[in-house]
Amino acid sequence: MDIHEYQAKEILSGFGVRIPPGGLAYSPEQAAYRAREIGGSKWVVKAQVHTGARGKAGGVKLCSSEQEVFDAANGLFGKRLVTQQTGSQGKIVYRVYVEGAVAIERELYLGFVLDRSSERIMVVASASGGMEIEEISANQPESILRTVIEPAVGIRDFQAREIAFGLGIDPAHIQEAASNIKGSYRAFRDLDATMVEINPLVVVESGSIVALDAKMSFDDNALFRRPEISELRDKSQEDPRETQAADRGLSYVGLEGKIGCIVNGAGLAMATMDMIKLAGSSPANFLDIGGGASPERVAKAFRLVNSDKNVEAILVNIFAGINRCDWVAQGIVQALEDNPVSVPVVVRLAGTNVEEGRKILAQSGLPIIRAATLAEAAERVVTAWTKNQKHNVKLVASS
Numbered sequence: 001m002d003i004h005e006y007q008a009k010e011i012l013s014g015f016g017v018r019i020p021p022g023g024l025a026y027s028p029e030q031a032a033y034r035a036r037e038i039g040g041s042k043w044v045v046k047a048q049v050h051t052g053a054r055g056k057a058g059g060v061k062l063c064s065s066e067q068e069v070f071d072a073a074n075g076l077f078g079k080r081l082v083t084q085q086t087g088s089q090g091k092i093v094y095r096v097y098v099e100g101a102v103a104i105e106r107e108l109y110l111g112f113v114l115d116r117s118s119e120r121i122m123v124v125a126s127a128s129g130g131m132e133i134e135e136i137s138a139n140q141p142e143s144i145l146r147t148v149i150e151p152a153v154g155i156r157d158f159q160a161r162e163i164a165f166g167l168g169i170d171p172a173h174i175q176e177a178a179s180n181i182k183g184s185y186r187a188f189r190d191l192d193a194t195m196v197e198i199n200p201l202v203v204v205e206s207g208s209i210v211a212l213d214a215k216m217s218f219d220d221n222a223l224f225r226r227p228e229i230s231e232l233r234d235k236s237q238e239d240p241r242e243t244q245a246a247d248r249g250l251s252y253v254g255l256e257g258k259i260g261c262i263v264n265g266a267g268l269a270m271a272t273m274d275m276i277k278l279a280g281s282s283p284a285n286f287l288d289i290g291g292g293a294s295p296e297r298v299a300k301a302f303r304l305v306n307s308d309k310n311v312e313a314i315l316v317n318i319f320a321g322i323n324r325c326d327w328v329a330q331g332i333v334q335a336l337e338d339n340p341v342s343v344p345v346v347v348r349l350a351g352t353n354v355e356e357g358r359k360i361l362a363q364s365g366l367p368i369i370r371a372a373t374l375a376e377a378a379e380r381v382v383t384a385w386t387k388n389q390k391h392n393v394k395l396v397a398s399s
């Protein structure tokens, strides 16, 4: 789960990381009011959307009067911000964060990630932070500092100082930089984060060290024990298909292809996606209904896949152990009777209660294409999809 910059900053601040004074706003009036509260004569208005690279996309505005703050916020609210990281659909701005502007001397990069090969938290740092960090890591990989943290002892003072030294911090501020680094590490570890990124961490003209931007992501599987983090979830920033699925207890990942998949078990879902590719098309999603799925859950899964306008054919592939084919069949029939579909539907059932399941599908009288094996199912759904496409092309051409 990702959170907003202002939320990450509040968390990090609680662990002793220095941040500029700031306030959240839901309207241009409130943004101008925040500027007055903060005081000073320069502010930054920042779109709060779950993506980086906002600066290059016009999502970060430097302002020199309350009126400019108002206008900047006014221009951002409701806007669909398309950055290098969002894809073409972008993310809509519903909140802005107003901050007292900082006089930047140098921009540094400080990140914490899980390094899978060492099975440790790794600190990644660079003396050249800011908006060009991707280019720097690609062109000058040797300039990136990496430090692996021993989990049993956590980050050591000497490690934090070594990183600060490597970033070229002057001796008078090494201690301050080290405490920012240690605080960020503790926030990562104590809150089950999967990523903390401060880019830029800046050296201010006075020499002190401030986190100017912050990003945090958390391990979804640990959220049950972090209710205070779960509360920070902002559904407006997520893929609506995935949010709906999560609310229904389904594991769902939206993809770019045309064949909607309803499968049980992650392994079978992966195999099904491979078989669709092999048969000449590609999956529109990964959806795992899990074990012991009730007819209602199956029907919900079906409606969810069917509501995706990218989906041009649906494949249901169930190998039932804990699941029951008759329940799956009931769910499909229920969904199709409530909401007839215009795309071909192929169903392959195997395992527990398969005979009952097949009977329910046959007796429903619905135009369901049946298949006995996975290979056959993939073949049939792609054939039906291709035929349907040709048919649609003809309809368009003749109209």
Ligand code: GDP
Residues within 6 Å of the ligand: 044, 046, 051, 052, 053, 054, 055, 056, 060, 062, 100, 101, 102, 103, 104, 107, 130, 131, 199, 200, 212, 213, 214
């Ligand atoms: P991102 O583009 O989404 O990573 O947004 P950032 O919060 O990192 O802001 C992008 C850039 O805006 C930073 O790298 C800074 O150069 C600039 N910026 C942000 N806040 C300030 C500020 O308070 N003062 C100044 N001078 N520049 C700022």
Ligand code: MN
Residues within 6 Å of the ligand: 052, 053, 130, 199, 200, 213, 214
């Ligand atoms: Mn940034």
